[in-house]
Amino acid sequence: MIHEVDEGLRLLLVDAGLQESGVELVFDAPTRDWSARRNAPTVSVFLYGIREDATRRRTGTAEEFDDEGVVTGRRNPPRWFELTYLLTAWTNRPQDEHRLLSEVLRCVIRTDVLPDRMLTGSLAMLGLPVEVEAASAGSGDRPSTVDVWSALGGELKAAIDLRVWAPLAGEVTAVGPPVTEGLLVRTAPERDGEATEPGRRLRYDGASDPAGQGFAAERERQLPPGRRRRGGPAR
Template structure:
């Protein structure tokens, strides 16, 4: 799921024209050594925190269907996680960095969710909304100053980006649909005790097939007359 969110963010920024003019788009941590090796304008989208959104946790099962509408698998409801990214721009001049970071910010705030056309893999198959919150309150994750301290670099302008995405669980295959009829064997009497030799002597079983038959509430059994309690009578008939 994490790599699928990375890919969706990359496609979103590319569509917004952020990579025009030879700008590189990377997901590397902006450490001091990394920054010293930069020689082209770069935007870093660094994932620095990941936590489950417990408020969205649900209990239950979701079913998957094939083209004929039959259940083929069941999976538990997905877990939701919040991914925190630190978006920064790197050039030789602060003015150029601000211009590049502004272009990324304009692209990210254009929507509250990642467009469905950009989702791949399990995110695309689930068909759920992947939320996007840009430069919002930084709750439930390390502060930006703590992140810069851990990276060993000096603070610089950055955008705090949060993505809320579902993590699909492994499916459990459903039992195949029953398509064969009932096995039925008729005998004048039941051998006692029944043995393999007795079953062989009775002959092969026959399989009932219900071609053209429609099941009723009580199955495929033929309708039958049900006796009435003493003293009761059917409509239009004499007491029984």
């Protein structure tokens, strides 16, 4: 799911025309060594936080069907996670960096939900909204931008804090195939755990294979003496 969110954000920035203007889009950590090797305008989309949004957790299961409508498994509900990104611009001059960062901000600030055409893999399969929030007020239980830069070993610079809420598809538990054969019961008297006479078949008299129709298969049933079928003579 994480790599699918990455791809959605990449397509969002590509759709804004950044790559057409010669800007590189990368998901590398903006460390000091990395920044020293930059020789072209670059936008870094660095993922630094992953945590579950427990308020969206649900219970229960949903049935999975094959092309013929047969239940093949039961899927747990998706779990939602908040992914936090640090968006930075890298050029040779601060003015150019600010101009580039402004274009990135314009792109992400007008997007509340990633468009469906930008969702791939499991995100497209689930069909659930992937929410985006940019440059929002910081939360007390999230690391600050200063802490992130300190951990990266780089110098503090302007950055956009971007949060994405995305679902992780639940696990599927396979179920057995549907019953297609009738029920066959044999009984036999036993003594000390051993049969004393041959077994006797109950309920079904005849072939044990109901031709794949299970209990819906028609079977001839012997009636007691003096009883007759509806619309027929007595036996």
